[in-house]
Amino acid sequence: MATSAAxxxxxxxxxxxxxxxLDSKTxxxxxxxxxxxxLIAILSHKMAPRVExxxxxxxxxQTPIRGDLELRSEVITPPHEPDFVHGASVVATPTGLLALWxxxxxxxAGNAELVSSSFDGSRWSPTNVVTNSGRVSRDIGLTxxxxxxxxxxxxxxxxxxxxxxxxxxxxxxxxxxxxxxSHDNGLTWxxxxxxxxxxxxxxxxxxxxxxxxxxxxxIGLPVYQELNRKFPVMLVLxxxxxxxxxxxxxxxxxxxxxxxxxxTGETTAVAFVRRLKSSSPQKILVSRTRDGGQSWSxxxxxxxxxxxxxxxxxxxxxxxxxxxxxxxxxxxxxIKLAFSDLEGKNPRRVGMIAHINDADxxxxxxxPYLIASQPGQFDVVYSRPAKAIDHVRISSxxxxxxxxxxxxxx
Amino acid sequence: MMPTIDFLLxxxxxxxxxxxxxxxxxxxxxxxxTARAAAGIGGLVIALLITISKRSIFDWAVSAVERPSAxxxxxxxxxxxxxxxxxxxxxxxxFRFGTGMLVLGGLLLYPGGVGFLNYDTYVLGYSxxxxxxxxxxxxxxxxxxxxxxxxxxxxxxILGFLLSAGRSLNLWDYVIDPVAWFFAIGAWLAIxxxxxxxxxxxxxxxxx
Numbered sequence: 036m037a038t039s040a041a042x043x044x045x046x047x048x049x050x051x052x053x054x055x056x057l058d059s060k061t062x063x064x065x066x067x068x069x070x071x072x073x074l075i076a077i078l079s080h081k082m083a084p085r086v087e088x089x090x091x092x093x094x095x096x097q098t099p100i101r102g103d104l105e106l107r108s109e110v111i112t113p114p115h116e117p118d119f120v121h122g123a124s125v126v127a128t129p130t131g132l133l134a135l136w137x138x139x140x141x142x143x144a145g146n147a148e149l150v151s152s153s154f155d156g157s158r159w160s161p162t163n164v165v166t167n168s169g170r171v172s173r174d175i176g177l178t179x180x181x182x183x184x185x186x187x188x189x190x191x192x193x194x195x196x197x198x199x200x201x202x203x204x205x206x207x208x209x210x211x212x213x214x215x216x217s218h219d220n221g222l223t224w225x226x227x228x229x230x231x232x233x234x235x236x237x238x239x240x241x242x243x244x245x246x247x248x249x250x251x252x253x254i255g256l257p258v259y260q261e262l263n264r265k266f267p268v269m270l271v272l273x274x275x276x277x278x279x280x281x282x283x284x285x286x287x288x289x290x291x292x293x294x295x296x297x298x299t300g301e302t303t304a305v306a307f308v309r310r311l312k313s314s315s316p317q318k319i320l321v322s323r324t325r326d327g328g329q330s331w332s333x334x335x336x337x338x339x340x341x342x343x344x345x346x347x348x349x350x351x352x353x354x355x356x357x358x359x360x361x362x363x364x365x366x367x368x369x370i371k372l373a374f375s376d377l378e379g380k381n382p383r384r385v386g387m388i389a390h391i392n393d394a395d396x397x398x399x400x401x402x403p404y405l406i407a408s409q410p411g412q413f414d415v416v417y418s419r420p421a422k423a424i425d426h427v428r429i430s431s432x433x434x435x436x437x438x439x440x441x442x443x444x445x
Numbered sequence: 446m447m448p449t450i451d452f453l454l455x456x457x458x459x460x461x462x463x464x465x466x467x468x469x470x471x472x473x474x475x476x477x478x479t480a481r482a483a484a485g486i487g488g489l490v491i492a493l494l495i496t497i498s499k500r501s502i503f504d505w506a507v508s509a510v511e512r513p514s515a516x517x518x519x520x521x522x523x524x525x526x527x528x529x530x531x532x533x534x535x536x537x538x539x540f541r542f543g544t545g546m547l548v549l550g551g552l553l554l555y556p557g558g559v560g561f562l563n564y565d566t567y568v569l570g571y572s573x574x575x576x577x578x579x580x581x582x583x584x585x586x587x588x589x590x591x592x593x594x595x596x597x598x599x600x601x602x603i604l605g606f607l608l609s610a611g612r613s614l615n616l617w618d619y620v621i622d623p624v625a626w627f628f629a630i631g632a633w634l635a636i637x638x639x640x641x642x643x644x645x646x647x648x649x650x651x652x653x
Contacts, residue, residue, distance in 0.1 A: 063593070077607055229612055233558065234570075278613075
């Protein structure tokens, strides 16, 4: 008490000021440090890799030999379609089929539309606009230019998810992936949602082929990067349709694009990859995974030609993959079906399902999209540049008959 | 509420870029901060009114640049203030640290994320401890050096990710964006020569 009384009042004031100043500075420092530590702790907890690595859901289709020995084909689009139509896809519905494609004044033009048509087993309905550039712009709050490559995915008995690409500026390299949902088998569609797939302005990922099911209700959506260098990617979506992971396919480098994934086991799958126009050999490429899609091998050519067009592949039975492809290294002059084993090897042609009109030098048959709509029944939709979308129905009886005919000829 | 915030966030990068571009260019004739700010706002209005292919210039910019991350938004605000006041932040250590971290973060993320490299670093933002630990290290250093704006920006980004406030489920998208990266590179292109010349000037005197 006597000591403090001896300290001059000015010194006490200086000391008090210094302590106050130190306290506020230190307090701020410790407060921000505390907040940061708490946030990092919660962040680390949230990002802990506690979820089991995904595996593929294996669906081995039963393929009884049934159906017509003749192919059945129709033009889906109206006669004298004035607009550019391309990127067709199809999904089975309780009443038949639902085909979807995109339509615009020219490829990549603004005010594009995604349109659909349903098939009741005998005829295709008039086209119905699913959405267009304006509606997607309103849905997402950003102006987009064009739409492309609708890919339907059956999520449940009545629910169809529709993935598609939307370009924000000019050119497909500015595309991002969108998702729309229908809860009534494609009669009506909800608002478009954006999938976040890329760190670079969420640009330059496009759809082409249908997703595969993963464990835990997750979905593997094959897409591809367009900007800089084209390469295939598998996006992993959660049950709600949000991207929760992604895996680059093809082991790096410039390797091709538009992968079509076929699941062959819980941890194994093959992806048929479209070659780049500039690459050689002019053959279909195949990338494989043995760890549930965590890593994919460098695409290797198989003994089927590829003019630089997409391939559509599905599981046929317990030992075969069925693929639709252009059987020409130079041009998309025909579409054939072929079998391969579950490694994507030992391809064997089944037969031709579409061919160009030889009298028309500009004709081509492009972008086949193959599905198994029923056991032993297959449907392919494809485009003719650029004014028509066609459909071919193939039966397992035709497939087997074609194979037997070839064997007999040999 | 969220649609409004989304709407504003989606347009914030484009608005700030147009504003700072016009404000900077107006510096040739506009001598006061008020005049440059007015020019920036005028530029925004013009960008909204002029249309190219049925879309306003501003809409094109919005579609091109996406929404910013939290640090990216802060950096653009700093640049907008700088364009208006003509005050340079190049010598401010916190600015140099923040932009330096963005440059390094972008170098870590984008070459792999867009396919220049074979390893995809974007996946580090979905799960795992590596990215949180990197952020922790940056935060600790920033707190130690009293870089409270850097801490604030990073913490806001992390909080946004934890609350799933954005549309992405990837942590990277909350702490860095390409626009911020390009601006940070630009800042360091201006900072580096001065820093280098000072180091070189200091070297002989140290030797003596």
